[in-house]
Amino acid sequence: xxxxxxxxxxxxxxxxxxxxxxxxxxxxxxxxxxxxxxxxxxxxxxxxxxxxxxxxxxxxxxxxxxxxxxxxxxxxxxxxxxxxxxxxxxxxxxxxxxxxxxxxxxxxxxxxxxxxxxxxxxxxxxxxxxxx
Amino acid sequence: xxxxxxxxxxxxxxxxxxxxxxxxxxxxxxxxxxxxxxxxxxxxxxxxxxxxxxxxxxxxxxxxxxxxxxxxxxxxxxxxxxxxxxxxxxxxxxxxxxxxxxxxxxxxxxxxxxxxxxxxxxxxxxxxxxxxxxxxxxxxxxxxxxxxxxxxxxxxxxxxxxxxxxxxxxxxxxxxxxxxxxxxxxxxxxxxxxxxxxxxxxxxxxxxxxxxxxxxxxxxxxxxxxxxxxxxxxxxxxxxxxxxxxxxxxxxxxxxxxxxxxxxxxxxxxxxxxxxxxxxxxxxxxxxxxxxxxxxxxxxxxxxxxxxxxxxxxxxxxxxxxxxxxxxxxxxxxxxxxxxxxxxxxxxxxxxxxxxxxxxxxxxxxxxxxxxxxxxxxxxxxxxxxxxxxxxxxxxxxxxxxxxxxxxxxxxxxxxxxxxxxxxxxxxxxxxxxxxxxxxxxxxxxxxxxxxxxxxxxxxxxxxxxxxxxxxxxxxxxxxxxxxxxxxxxxxxxxxxxxxxxxxxxxxxxxxxxxxxxxxxxxxxxxxxxxxxxxxxxxxxxxxxxxxxxxxxxxxxxx
Numbered sequence: 099x100x101x102x103x104x105x106x107x108x109x110x111x112x113x114x115x116x117x118x119x120x121x122x123x124x125x126x127x128x129x130x131x132x133x134x135x136x137x138x139x140x141x142x143x144x145x146x147x148x149x150x151x152x153x154x155x156x157x158x159x160x161x162x163x164x165x166x167x168x169x170x171x172x173x174x175x176x177x178x179x180x181x182x183x184x185x186x187x188x189x190x191x192x193x194x195x196x197x198x199x200x201x202x203x204x205x206x207x208x209x210x211x212x213x214x215x216x217x218x219x220x221x222x223x224x225x226x227x228x229x230x
Numbered sequence: 231x232x233x234x235x236x237x238x239x240x241x242x243x244x245x246x247x248x249x250x251x252x253x254x255x256x257x258x259x260x261x262x263x264x265x266x267x268x269x270x271x272x273x274x275x276x277x278x279x280x281x282x283x284x285x286x287x288x289x290x291x292x293x294x295x296x297x298x299x300x301x302x303x304x305x306x307x308x309x310x311x312x313x314x315x316x317x318x319x320x321x322x323x324x325x326x327x328x329x330x331x332x333x334x335x336x337x338x339x340x341x342x343x344x345x346x347x348x349x350x351x352x353x354x355x356x357x358x359x360x361x362x363x364x365x366x367x368x369x370x371x372x373x374x375x376x377x378x379x380x381x382x383x384x385x386x387x388x389x390x391x392x393x394x395x396x397x398x399x400x401x402x403x404x405x406x407x408x409x410x411x412x413x414x415x416x417x418x419x420x421x422x423x424x425x426x427x428x429x430x431x432x433x434x435x436x437x438x439x440x441x442x443x444x445x446x447x448x449x450x451x452x453x454x455x456x457x458x459x460x461x462x463x464x465x466x467x468x469x470x471x472x473x474x475x476x477x478x479x480x481x482x483x484x485x486x487x488x489x490x491x492x493x494x495x496x497x498x499x500x501x502x503x504x505x506x507x508x509x510x511x512x513x514x515x516x517x518x519x520x521x522x523x524x525x526x527x528x529x530x531x532x533x534x535x536x537x538x539x540x541x542x543x544x545x546x547x548x549x550x551x552x553x554x555x556x557x558x559x560x561x562x563x564x565x566x567x568x569x570x571x572x573x574x575x576x577x578x579x580x581x582x583x584x585x586x587x588x589x590x591x592x593x594x595x596x597x598x599x600x601x602x603x604x605x606x607x608x609x610x611x612x613x614x615x616x617x618x619x620x621x622x623x624x625x626x627x628x629x630x631x632x633x634x635x636x637x638x639x640x641x642x643x644x645x646x647x648x649x650x651x652x653x654x655x656x657x658x659x660x661x662x663x664x665x666x667x668x669x670x671x672x673x674x675x676x677x678x679x680x681x682x683x684x685x686x687x688x689x690x691x692x693x694x695x696x697x698x699x700x701x702x703x704x705x706x707x708x709x710x711x712x713x714x715x716x717x718x719x720x721x722x723x724x725x726x727x728x729x730x731x732x733x734x735x736x737x738x739x740x741x742x743x744x745x746x747x748x749x750x751x752x753x754x755x756x757x758x759x760x761x762x763x764x765x766x767x768x769x770x771x772x773x774x775x776x777x778x779x780x781x782x783x784x785x786x787x788x789x
Contacts, residue, residue, distance in 0.1 A: 111365055112349035113349060114433070117681050121678075124682050139438075163368055164365075165368060168363055168364025169364050192604070194603060211569055213698050215688075217689060
């Protein structure tokens with residue numbers, strides 16, 4: 099039997115609006131994934147450390163504060179330094195369309211902007227993460 | 231015919247109408263849905279008639295505007311006297327940029343200021359703190375010291391505007407800056423009008439910008455109550471906020487219930503600190519959200535007013551009618567706005583603003599159409615402000631107080647919301663009050679369940695959001711979006727560095743150790759914070775002193 103997909107839902111930066119993060123965490127759980135939610139105010143270092151320690155397949159970042167262009171590349175750099183680039187990173191929140199190409203260029207696989215149904219993120223993970 | 235006979239007669243005729251008329255039509259033309267529900271899960275009947283509110287006692291339950299239990303509003307004339315304060319929440323980038331936006335809004339007829347601070351400021355970090363990286367000036371203006379406040383209010387006479395500041399954990403520090411600023415402008419403190427949000431409990435529940443644990447936070451809150459009741463009599467010392475609770479996913483009923491439960495906790499904390507109820511209660515104010523279910527929202531505001539009046543009179547034995555008045559600011563529902571077809575948000579905001587006005591709000595912020603995409607642009611803010619002005623000057627709904635009173639449906643819903651919210655308050659009392667209910671995660675869990683249910687309803691198409699899950703198009707938004715320049719971060723850090731090298735650092739250190747002493751004692755810490763601010767101690771330095779005394783709150787993670 100296949101093991102369940104493990105996902106870390108994380109909120110980088112200082113923004114405290116966690117409604118979206120918690121809704122998506124529950125949607126992942128309902129879809130049969132194992133979910134770890136880090137809570138608020140996580141530094142890129144804390145997020146990457148938790149992801150490696152928890153041996154997750156996916157990091158799902160949620161951000162609404164506008165600090166994504168600073169914090170996301172730092173997370174990707176840290177994953178690179180830790181040789182943990184096999185962990186897939188996706189993100190959601192208030193992220194302007196014009197920032198998406200840059201964020202994808204640093205290695206974020208997919209960005210889900212406001213109004214996306216949770217099922218889209220679930221399907222994306224199911225379709226792109228292979229577990230033994 | 232006496233009243234009972236008349237009610238029975240109505241009931242009888244209603245049943246007859248249902249059987250002879252309604253059911254036949256429904257057989258041929260079924261209704262759109264099996265069941266109609268408000269957002270709070272109150273089932274909506276086919277029709278409301280006097281028998282649905284037969285128990286309502288007009289004089290006790292509704293009364294007259296400006297009189298207990300204030301169901302119809304807090305002033306006898308309401309908007310016949312003057313309109314609500316039109317107060318757009320604004321702030322971004324540097325103090326200079328925000329100052330320019332305030333002057334623009336005032337020139338367009340806005341009647342009060344509302345300051346948005348950036349996240350580092352809200353969490354008590356200076357712009358040079360490592361956690362502040364990427365966040366400076368993004369969701370509000372960066373304020374590191376009195377120097378930034380001086381620029382923020384440059385050319386704005388503090389005795390001519392009322393100012394609301396959305397600041398909670400470091401509320402005492404920002405209030406202190408405002409006080410020193412008033413001194414410098416030569417304005418006596420009894421002339422200052424405005425509101426400091428200062429509502430820490432909802433930060434643990436919904437908004438996340440807390441610093442200290444619950445008990446010391448409540449002590450700071452009550453220190454502010456006490457200081458203001460002595461020196462700034464016209465200042466609203468707190469804005470007990472349901473807005474963020476609603477935005478986190480709560481229903482209308484939960485919004486009222488959890489907000490008033492927090493209110494009860496603040497009153498208890500102040501009484502425990504030895505304050506007299508009628509000294510501080512008249513300066514408590516509230517902040518609610520307005521969502522799309524127009525009539526339920528109106529009922530919510532009416533129910534909240536009546537409930538608070540009864541709580542203050544019956545539970546706390548307040549004597550001054552002003553202690554019983556629930557005065558509130560409203561913001562339209564940010565979370566109801568869509569990134570898809572953003573112009574639709576203009577209409578949503580208009581309906582929500584109408585609900586707030588029909589519900590008797592004292593002050594209103596209308597959201598801008600582009601807020602699901604970015605901070606509002608100047609164009610969008612103008613439309614949002616014009617929406618309020620059109621309701622005020624053109625709609626006619628302001629010409630008599632509480633115009634929906636007596637609507638069988640609205641009165642029934644008002645009763646339902648009160649009843650359901652009181653059940654929650656009872657449950658919270660049983661848990662030991664709001665602070666205990668937060669620690670146990672009860673309130674957070676209830677809100678998250680509602681948020682998840684709401685999202686599922688949208689995804690299943692049970693709840694229609696125009697442009698999102700029905701009437702969809704693939705168009706892109708062509709308006710201009712506001713972008714905060716990266717340079718702000720660098721400029722702000724340089725300004726801070728300069729300040730630290732130019733001020734009298736010995737004096738700053740002396741003030742900070744005096745503050746430490748006051749924080750360790752039981753005395754009011756406001757005077758020491760004001761002295762520290764006057765010496766240009768920074769927000770981060772002051773909060774660090776308090777962090778080292780009080781510790782930091784650790785989130786109880788529930789999802």
